Amino acid sequence: MKVVLFCGGMGLRLRDFSDSIPKPMVPIGYRPILWHLMKYYAHYGHKDFILCLGHKADVIKEYFLNYNEAASNDFVLRKGGHDIQLLSNDISDWTITFVDTGQNSNIGERLTKIKPYLEGEEMFLANYSDNVTDAPLPDMIEHLRSQPDKLASCISVRPCHTFHVWESDERGEVRSVRPITDADVFMNGGFFVFRKEFWNYINPGEEIVNEPFARLIAAKRLSTFKWNGFWACMDTFKEKMTLEDLHQKGKAPWMVWNGNGGKGTHARSA
Numbered sequence: 001m002k003v004v005l006f007c008g009g010m011g012l013r014l015r016d017f018s019d020s021i022p023k024p025m026v027p028i029g030y031r032p033i034l035w036h037l038m039k040y041y042a043h044y045g046h047k048d049f050i051l052c053l054g055h056k057a058d059v060i061k062e063y064f065l066n067y068n069e070a071a072s073n074d075f076v077l078r079k080g081g082h083d084i085q086l087l088s089n090d091i092s093d094w095t096i097t098f099v100d101t102g103q104n105s106n107i108g109e110r111l112t113k114i115k116p117y118l119e120g121e122e123m124f125l126a127n128y129s130d131n132v133t134d135a136p137l138p139d140m141i142e143h144l145r146s147q148p149d150k151l152a153s154c155i156s157v158r159p160c161h162t163f164h165v166w167e168s169d170e171r172g173e174v175r176s177v178r179p180i181t182d183a184d185v186f187m188n189g190g191f192f193v194f195r196k197e198f199w200n201y202i203n204p205g206e207e208i209v210n211e212p213f214a215r216l217i218a219a220k221r222l223s224t225f226k227w228n229g230f231w232a233c234m235d236t237f238k239e240k241m242t243l244e245d246l247h248q249k250g251k252a253p254w255m256v257w258n259g260n261g262g263k264g265t266h267a268r269s270a
Contacts, residue, residue, distance in 0.1 A: 001046050001048075001121070001123055001124060001125055001141070002046075002048045002049070002050060002117075002118060002121055002124045002125070003038075003041045003046050003048065003049050003050070003124070003125045003126070003127070004049075004050045004052065004111065004114060004118075004124060004125065004126040004127070005024070005034065005037065005038070005049060005050070005051050005052065005126070005127055005129045006052045006107050006110055006111075006126070006127070006128055006129055007022060007024045007034060007051050007052055007053055007054070007057075007060055007129050008022070008052055008053050008054020008055055008057070008101055008102070008103070008105060008110055009022070009023055009054065009055060009130075020056075021056060021059050022054075022055050022056040022057070022059055022060060023055075023129075023130055023234075024037075024060065024129040024130065025056075025059055025060060025063065026234060026240060028234075028240075028243045028244055028247050028252075029244070029247045029248070030071055030072065031071070031072055032063070033129070033130060033132065033234055033243075034060070034129055035090075036132055036254060036255070037127060037129060037131075037132060038091075038094070039090065039255075039257055040132065040133075040137070040254060040256060040257070041125065041127075041137065042090075042094060042257075043256050043257040044137040044138060046125060046137070047093055047094045047095065048094075048095045049094065049095065049096045049097065050097045050099060050114050050117050050118075051096060051097065051098050051099065052099060052101040052110040052111070052113070052114055053098060053099060053100050053101060054100070054101055054102055054103050054104075054105060054110070055103060057098075057100055060098070061098055064091075064096060064098075067090075067091060069086055069089050069090060069091070069092075070084065070086065072090055073086055073087065073088045073089055073090060074086075074087040074088060075087055097114075097117055099113065099114050099117065101113045101114065106205075106206075106207045107128070107207055107208050108202055108205070108206045108207045108208045108210075108212065109204075109205060109206075111126065111202070111208065112202065112204060115199065118196075121196060122195065122196055123141070123144070123145070123193065123194065123195050123196070124193075124194055124196075125141075125191075125192065125193055125194075126192040126194065127190055127191055127192065128190040128233075130190070130233055130234050130235065131189060131190045131191070131231065131232065131233040131234070132231070132232055132243070132254035133155065133157070133189065133191065133227065133229070133230060133231040133232075133253075133254055134229050134230040134231075134253040134254055134256055134260065135155060135191070135225070135227040135229055135230075135231070137191075139225070140153070140155060140191060140193055140225045141193055143193075143223065143225045144193045144195070144223060144225075147223055149220070149221060150195075150221050150222065150223040151194070151195045151197045151198050151201070151216060151221045151222070152192065152193070152194050152195065152198050152213075152216055152221070152222055152223070153192070153193045153222070153223040153224060153225055154188055154189065154190070154191065154192050154193075154224055154225070155188075155189035155190070155191040155224070155225045155226075155227050155231070156186035156187065156188070156189060156224040156225065156226045156227065157186060157187060157189035157226075157227055157231040158185065158186060158187075158228065158231075159185060159187055160231065160232055160233075164177050164178065164179055165177070165178055165179070165182075165185070186224075186226060188209060189227065189231050190233070191225075192208075198212070198216075201215045201216055201219075201221075229253070230253035230254065232254075
């Protein structure tokens, strides 16, 4: 199944990095978050990627054109570096299509521009390229596949921010205050599964989760996969450092290819 990755945004809330590199190239450890996400999909057998490029597209292209397998794999070095024998590799069996989808395109426009590369695909995957999870991808796919009346599904996760939810009466008297993580609130986690019929619900210029999803909801054709396990995004410098800290401590749940993660629960939801 092909994987569409939206890599063209400005990443304005990560300006310390995004002035020089695109947001998906912000590193966690010695590899960018885009690599971590691709490794996640590849771990489950989905190795055909379409990168929707925009802001600083050349940086992403150059990274893969000059990819250094030795940075994340064991190897044997001989003859002073003239002979390098890799003991494992990351991307030798990946197929990556690089498509410039415009500097200022929204996510829906980027998806529409790569439609020709999905010709003949009954289903496909998509992601914002700035979030990671330990949710079992096969279960996400099966969740949609098992509901033939649904055309799209997205993972729902609990907010990971430190905001508080206020409950009050009509006069404004506060009845309770609690962390948003304790409230029965779920949000779009950015891991999408689509059937090809989704194309009938999106028009030129539209954002994915606005008009197209509203149409799917009205037609009762949108589903969600609720996940109570690990999920995190990298919108801010603080979130980047949280992911970096988990990686350095060897406690990165999203690195399922290392045997991490998968300890959450899924509540089936239509």
